[in-house]
Amino acid sequence: MSAPGLVVAAPRSGSGKTTVTLALMRALRRRGVAVRGAKCGPDYIDPAFHAAATGHPSLNLDSFAMPDALLDACAGLASREAGLVVAEGSMGLHDGIVAGEGRTGANADIAARYGWPVLLVLDVSGAAQSAAAVALGCAAYDPRIRVAGVVLNKVASPRHRRLVEAGLRRIGMPLLGAFPREAGLVLPERHLGLVQAGETADLEARLDRLADLAEASLDLDAIRAAAGGGVYPGAGALPRPPAQRIAVARDAAFSFLYPHMLAGWHAAGAEIVPFSPLADEAPEATCGACWLPGGYPELHAGRLGAAERFREGLRAFARTRPVHGECGGYMVLGESLEDADGVTHPMVGLLPVATSYAKRRLHLGYRVARLLDGGLLGPAGARLIGHEFHYASELTPAPGAENALAQVTDAEGQPLGFAGHRRERVTGSFFHLIAEAEGG
Structure with a gap:
């Protein structure tokens, strides 16, 4: 089997998956970990940011659009020479199309197929103990997957964190980090998704600030230890070229x-x-x-x-x-x-x-x-x-x-x-x- 992995997912879009993913990637790379990126689903912009954060290409993993052989080939490429694979989800953890199990395009399909535990990002703005109920639902909805722990995003104050943490203790869910409300860390946007990585002039400085935030706010050792699963090497087949x-x-x-x-x-x-x-x-x-x-x-x-x-x-x-x-x-x-x-x-x-x-x-x-x-x-x-x-x-x-x-x-x-x-x-x-x- 290849290196272990994690899927960074959330209950819904806009929770902070990309921020947490890039912060984690850059911080682990700075610590000398051979971290590699992947993107669950068809999004084409985030992989370029992953590549900037890790220094290596990032591949899409799509359980609906990709036949099994291609999916496994892409996962194998994402895992090549890796010490840890960090796969960023898209939309919500269980969001996908109506299709057979494992073919919905949801993040959960990828977590289940490769045995990668889920690092669940919760935007807790406007919520406290109720955030734990959301986490519990995400963890229980699909028995194929395992939620390894939670990272909180947009924590307003130490008291706010204590309230959310009390709810997580009640359900036995590990808290692996908490990001404060920090509007300056949001990546720039335009009419169609994020501004692409090559257009973000201060991207390296932004990534370094995210890594500093990860060091201060995440339990990086525990997150790395929570990784699991893997991909069988040499599996699958990639697309053929239209010409030489x-x-x-x-x-x-x-x-x-x-x-x-x-x-x-x-x-x-x-x-x-x-x-x-x-x-x-x-x-x-x-x-x-x-x-x-x-x-x-x-x-x-x-x-x-x-x-x-x-x-x-x-x-x-x-x-x-x-x-x-x-x-x-x-x-x-x-x-x-x-x-x-x-x-x-x-x-x-x-x-x-x-x-x-x-x-x-x-x-x-x-x-x-x-x-x-x-x-x-x-x-x-x-x-x-x-x-x-x-x-x-x-x-x-x-x-x-x-x-x-x-x-x-x-x-x-x-x-x-x-x-x-x-x-x-x-x-x-x-x-x-x-x-x-x-x-x-």
Whole structure:
């Protein structure tokens, strides 16, 4: 078995999981522990913060979207050369879709599969002894998991802590630390989740302050001793590369591609050739495929619209080789992009789509897609699972069977119609690809 682990979870979103996770990671790293990170669920921003805190890549672990073989491969990568794995949860500990046991996408599935005990973060603002009742419910709800102890967040005063602690003693739940109310430690936010790690100028200083807080507020020795479980080494299989040399857009506008995708491509011997559209660079002509990841192109739409070398070079590339864009990349492959100020900028024009951030509406959730035609993502009929999280609106008519990338449903099988576009060798969609579905 590999190194032991912990799942940092909470009863609900906004409890302070990321703050506790980063503080714990950085403090243990500073003590010389080979700590490695993981993220339960499809969130793509937190793993970059984990990497900054630990100095090593962080992998997503998703019990709904990932077949067992891929899930185990990602857990194995997260555990490689680790002394301790810290997996941050998403939403609430037991929150997921309605599905069979172990396939709901909930944090609890990951804790149960790898035997990783749960470190439960409780936001106790506005509560005292009642926080213990919440902890007891979280611990008792799923008999597959074990809650090792609690970390309190937003403790108002020593008296407040004593009241909460009295409730925890009543249920026999260990208290492993308590963070005071500290607004200055909150990471910056923007319209779509957290500001990404690469955009946080003072990130290293913030992480060091969090580590100082962890040293003062957490029982680090007890937390480390509470870890358990592990992953069998060598288990599982990672995604296959779409070509042996892949041009990947990489800069402030194109910053997100699931780490397990890149890990799989590298493991198969593929060469990743980065290029920067914001620097007006075109994909290298010797590559066999081009991938435009997600990001925040709406923040750089003017520069992208003026990047003639990039746009012409990508058009030339697409005449003979496949190109795929997901989310932000999909928007840039379209005809135009309207920014939040209502200014419309020309994009590459390889797909018949125009998008807008001036007309914002949240699109969020898993997507199960069946490809309508063969291409970079697989053969016609292949079944893929991805995740969509954006506020952009499409201004052009919805695609039909003749030009859509796929027919999609949500995680529970509810039809959502057609999604994405395809035109000759070019494809794109708003969903971020996670995996090929089992039996797909």
